[in-house]
Amino acid sequence: MSISLEDVFEKFPNRRREDMIPLLQAIQDKNGFLSEEMISSVGSYLRISVNKIYGVATFYDNFRFGPVGKYHIRLCHGTACHVAGAGTLLKELERILKISDGECDKQGIFSLEVVSCIGACGLAPLIEVNDMYHTNLNLQSLKELIKSLREKENSA
Amino acid sequence: MMTLDHTRDVREFLISKVLLNPQRHNDPSLKKPLSYIAGERVHKPLIYVGMASCGRIAGAEKSFEAIRNYLVDHEFDAELVEGGCVGLCAAEPIVDVQLPGKSRISFSNVTADKVQLLLDEVLNGNLPEAEVIGQYKNPIFQEWEGVDAVEEHPFFSSQHRILLEHCGIIDPVSVAACIAKGGYQAFVDTISRLTPEQVCGLIEQSRLAGRGGGGYLAGKKWATALQYGSDQKYLVCNAVESDPGSYMNRAIIESNPHRLIEAVLIAAYAIGASKAFIFIRKEFKLAIKRLNEAIDQAREYGIIGHHIFESGVNIDVVVKEGARAFVCGEETALNSSIEGKRAMPSSKPPFPAERGLWDKPTIVNNVETLFNVPLILKNGPEWFLNLGTDTSKGTKLFTLSGNIKYYGTVEVPMGASFREVIDLVGGGLKDEKAFKAIVLGINSGSYIVEETLDTLIDFDALKQIGAALGSGAFVVLDEEVCMVDMAKFFTAFFKKESCGKCIPCREGTARMLEVMEQATRRPEEGQSFQTLERFKGVMQLKSLAGVIRDTSLCALGKSSPMAILNTLKFFKNEFDSHIFERKCPANHCTDLRIFVIDVEACTGCTACLKKCPVDAIIGSPRYPHFIVREKCIACGSCYDVCKFNAVTIK
Numbered sequence: 027m028s029i030s031l032e033d034v035f036e037k038f039p040n041r042r043r044e045d046m047i048p049l050l051q052a053i054q055d056k057n058g059f060l061s062e063e064m065i066s067s068v069g070s071y072l073r074i075s076v077n078k079i080y081g082v083a084t085f086y087d088n089f090r091f092g093p094v095g096k097y098h099i100r101l102c103h104g105t106a107c108h109v110a111g112a113g114t115l116l117k118e119l120e121r122i123l124k125i126s127d128g129e130c131d132k133q134g135i136f137s138l139e140v141v142s143c144i145g146a147c148g149l150a151p152l153i154e155v156n157d158m159y160h161t162n163l164n165l166q167s168l169k170e171l172i173k174s175l176r177e178k179e180n181s182a
Numbered sequence: 183m184m185t186l187d188h189t190r191d192v193r194e195f196l197i198s199k200v201l202l203n204p205q206r207h208n209d210p211s212l213k214k215p216l217s218y219i220a221g222e223r224v225h226k227p228l229i230y231v232g233m234a235s236c237g238r239i240a241g242a243e244k245s246f247e248a249i250r251n252y253l254v255d256h257e258f259d260a261e262l263v264e265g266g267c268v269g270l271c272a273a274e275p276i277v278d279v280q281l282p283g284k285s286r287i288s289f290s291n292v293t294a295d296k297v298q299l300l301l302d303e304v305l306n307g308n309l310p311e312a313e314v315i316g317q318y319k320n321p322i323f324q325e326w327e328g329v330d331a332v333e334e335h336p337f338f339s340s341q342h343r344i345l346l347e348h349c350g351i352i353d354p355v356s357v358a359a360c361i362a363k364g365g366y367q368a369f370v371d372t373i374s375r376l377t378p379e380q381v382c383g384l385i386e387q388s389r390l391a392g393r394g395g396g397g398y399l400a401g402k403k404w405a406t407a408l409q410y411g412s413d414q415k416y417l418v419c420n421a422v423e424s425d426p427g428s429y430m431n432r433a434i435i436e437s438n439p440h441r442l443i444e445a446v447l448i449a450a451y452a453i454g455a456s457k458a459f460i461f462i463r464k465e466f467k468l469a470i471k472r473l474n475e476a477i478d479q480a481r482e483y484g485i486i487g488h489h490i491f492e493s494g495v496n497i498d499v500v501v502k503e504g505a506r507a508f509v510c511g512e513e514t515a516l517n518s519s520i521e522g523k524r525a526m527p528s529s530k531p532p533f534p535a536e537r538g539l540w541d542k543p544t545i546v547n548n549v550e551t552l553f554n555v556p557l558i559l560k561n562g563p564e565w566f567l568n569l570g571t572d573t574s575k576g577t578k579l580f581t582l583s584g585n586i587k588y589y590g591t592v593e594v595p596m597g598a599s600f601r602e603v604i605d606l607v608g609g610g611l612k613d614e615k616a617f618k619a620i621v622l623g624i625n626s627g628s629y630i631v632e633e634t635l636d637t638l639i640d641f642d643a644l645k646q647i648g649a650a651l652g653s654g655a656f657v658v659l660d661e662e663v664c665m666v667d668m669a670k671f672f673t674a675f676f677k678k679e680s681c682g683k684c685i686p687c688r689e690g691t692a693r694m695l696e697v698m699e700q701a702t703r704r705p706e707e708g709q710s711f712q713t714l715e716r717f718k719g720v721m722q723l724k725s726l727a728g729v730i731r732d733t734s735l736c737a738l739g740k741s742s743p744m745a746i747l748n749t750l751k752f753f754k755n756e757f758d759s760h761i762f763e764r765k766c767p768a769n770h771c772t773d774l775r776i777f778v779i780d781v782e783a784c785t786g787c788t789a790c791l792k793k794c795p796v797d798a799i800i801g802s803p804r805y806p807h808f809i810v811r812e813k814c815i816a817c818g819s820c821y822d823v824c825k826f827n828a829v830t831i832k
Contacts, residue, residue, distance in 0.1 A: 104426030
């Protein structure tokens, strides 16, 4: 799979080191993740070694190196969510989706990401599925949510 | 909608009559037009929906859509504003309505389904049967009968709102409303009347301390950067806010972005910087959007850019969308992240004020610190010195969360006690549960417990009890929270977020987590070696934590063991029962639970037997069942499935 990055590169004409993170972010926004091929083309564009780019990209939490699922689930695991039972929800999600943090299932339907705080601590625990928030969850409502997403997927 | 001509007229008026007019406060003819521009007086009904991120998550977008549809369906002419957050997140979605001539009234929990009923009544001037927060009383308007003032609401009455004063009230992305409410006036006065030295001096006089955690005097820091001559200096606003449990910086940026821009401009002028960065996490999409809009508006007014109002001052403000890493909150790490490197702290000195971004003098200030700056210049340092205690001046923002009635963003004066914040502002704990502790942010690792609840919010008072103010997270924990699990959670967080540069933090957090995991793990029979290791770890935990605290490179590394040290200090008994009795008093550590079936209550329905993932339950139908303890993994599924409460935790 080859995606043209020329239009992204055009926005960074100066080819400076400080453009690297914004450039990687722009590529991820466009493509959903960073592939090996993309990282090496960033390297040749910015004239920085690929090792260094990997070094930076793997340092930060929000760069992904594999595709996300159709439903990308972000589970908030901040202090307030932890107290409200986010740990139990995480275990349950890992059990029913059979994936762990940062993974995507084989069918490409669900992927899971644990984030440190979404910033809605009063509504804890919460998850975000493709920009939709589901708040004040418990095990039961979480299971129902996943079930409804599955059904939606199967009927489609 | 304002027409183009009208917009231009408003701009000309605000620039010539307000910003550049030194007599603006003495001109009574300005009052009325300004109150229209600010949205205090209205020509047609104004509907203001609290739509900061917190409101959106609570469903404000659906309410907004419902209101818009209502207005279209009824062909009703009203102005609909996507607003900011007033702080009372517990009441969201919040909708304010202001009818011409009447005072503004604020409704809580206006979900989309309630919109129709609410607007039917309120737009006709009747008070609907809805949850009302209060009304903004103003002598020039007719009051709503039987409605209290917003200021009398228990959540607001004990606060002292100077940073939050306009949040949730003004249109966040209207530069005109902001100027009409007093925005940018301090900046224009500063560049036309004060030298950078004078600005640094005034801020130093006010004793404004950095709110990022360190508590270093902002004016002093600025003066250091000012004294270094350089062709280029930078001002960086730290809006990373990656500490879990705190979102007040995001809330104030989303609710009043112009205040931050004004503060950034003043700070940049004070240190002689021509370029300012606002470094913000990429996930804060709404905050970034509103900041960028606000910057564009300010640029259009000539407030940002080249040769600002013919003063010879050039300042450019750029929003930098940062990648996520907890350590970015540390100033040297933040600088290297802007430079496009890994966010790793470097040792100080040299301080960034001497050599920061690209080796140029750089000042990094927190959002909350900067928010104070325009007010200090407007009201004078003496005004600020009168707020707070002898040692800490001003107010402090907190994000209240956890088990508390009114959660949200609050602002209290320095010198209030933690008990007051919980009981008065927060309205106490929910469900009549007993209080256990307050967590003041992961980055401080400090707990406030029952005995220290009367401590004042003050840098020095907190230091005396071995705590620190931290990021502003204020998570209230009740009796059902296991503090050992809490310490384990914090340690796991630090292990994940350690940047890996210095050994004490990188290796130490991993070792501490091992010990904590062993302390909360189910004992395995016949593993005496493991038991020995476990005890060895526990014995050495305190000295390990001490070494990490004393030898880590940056402040974040130094704070990584604080949660464990404070747990050992305040909750030794809970720790001991995990270690010696292998029991979790709060029944939270699932691994340590021992499940027993009550023979009397069990009806032999076999529900638990079928559910057990490891076949640890034996018994025949209609006869009491039994759990084989050696096989049980304490998952709790039998406990959850039992309808007769026969499964109990020992």
